[in-house]
Amino acid sequence: MADADEELVGRSKNGDASAFEALVRKHQHMVHALTYRMTGSAADAEDLAQEAFLRAYERLDTFAGGARFSTWLCSIAVHACLNWRRDEARRSQALSGCAAEMAGPPAGGGVSAGDMAMAEAAQAALMRLPARQRAAVVLTIYDGLSHAEAARILHCAETTVSWRVFAAKRKLKRWLTGGRAAASAPRRQKGATEKCLLG
Amino acid sequence: MMNDSELKSALKSVPLPERTNEYWDDFPSRIRTQLPRESREARLESALSPRWVWAVRFAAAAALVLVCVQFHPLRTAASAFARRERQIQMQLARFDAGLRVLMLDQHGMSYLVTEKD
Numbered sequence: 001m002a003d004a005d006e007e008l009v010g011r012s013k014n015g016d017a018s019a020f021e022a023l024v025r026k027h028q029h030m031v032h033a034l035t036y037r038m039t040g041s042a043a044d045a046e047d048l049a050q051e052a053f054l055r056a057y058e059r060l061d062t063f064a065g066g067a068r069f070s071t072w073l074c075s076i077a078v079h080a081c082l083n084w085r086r087d088e089a090r091r092s093q094a095l096s097g098c099a100a101e102m103a104g105p106p107a108g109g110g111v112s113a114g115d116m117a118m119a120e121a122a123q124a125a126l127m128r129l130p131a132r133q134r135a136a137v138v139l140t141i142y143d144g145l146s147h148a149e150a151a152r153i154l155h156c157a158e159t160t161v162s163w164r165v166f167a168a169k170r171k172l173k174r175w176l177t178g179g180r181a182a183a184s185a186p187r188r189q190k191g192a193t194e195k196c197l198l199g
Numbered sequence: 200m201m202n203d204s205e206l207k208s209a210l211k212s213v214p215l216p217e218r219t220n221e222y223w224d225d226f227p228s229r230i231r232t233q234l235p236r237e238s239r240e241a242r243l244e245s246a247l248s249p250r251w252v253w254a255v256r257f258a259a260a261a262a263l264v265l266v267c268v269q270f271h272p273l274r275t276a277a278s279a280f281a282r283r284e285r286q287i288q289m290q291l292a293r294f295d296a297g298l299r300v301l302m303l304d305q306h307g308m309s310y311l312v313t314e315k316d
Contacts, residue, residue: 017231024227033215042216053230119212126210141210173201176209 005069013060020060024053027070030143031077037138038081040127048084052077067152074143075153078135118176125175129168136164137172 005026011019031052036045056076063072126134132154139150140161147165151158201209268274287301290308302309 021231122209123213
């Protein structure tokens, strides 16, 4: 799998656009999931996924091959999200947006209203975290990376990642247990629903 | 307060927005069309250029070595010496039988020929 990536990266470096397209096809779900977890908005996740792939293409020469391509790409996507300029209104819209997105039929089907409420509260709580703590949670909990791997991606010490994960978990537990996340989540807005449909 | 595994399952229960198959089919080609053309061309050129650069460098180095060898003072002296040697050989050929002494001094080349009996 990694060898296939390396071959595609090599061909992309030589200007083979179809090879890069194949890399995008292979990793697009992972990048979209990551950008969505980081932004809470399907539309912004799409924009950031595009940005991440285009940046990756520009920086292909810097990919030495020592790490896995997916980890390298993940790093670019996370930093694109961290640099994502968002004002309060956009953030609020993202929160409403994710609530609206979750109101649609889930992929698995058969999800109870209680589970849906918990999922909604969890996403809202995740969005309340500071961006760097959210990134640490996304990388370690959703993507299953070790703290050392996450530290390499976030360009910080492993202990910093451990601390961010610890602090984030403490807040999330408090918010989810107390129901504060659900209570503080803004009401769904018409505009947010429209934004999701765009995604 | 919930424990770690409860938190993890709560976080993982958050569904991702559903996208159509057409979206996943189109997304890579959309990215491909946005790839900067000049960057692609530059990449292609940069992939080729090392060969050209090395070829030009090699040719330049070879030419330099050739010039150095051709016009080196030692080679010039050697060439003059070889020319003089050829002249001597020609003289020797002309006076094959009777030539006894061949001498080169400030007055030029002189030789002594013995008469045949």
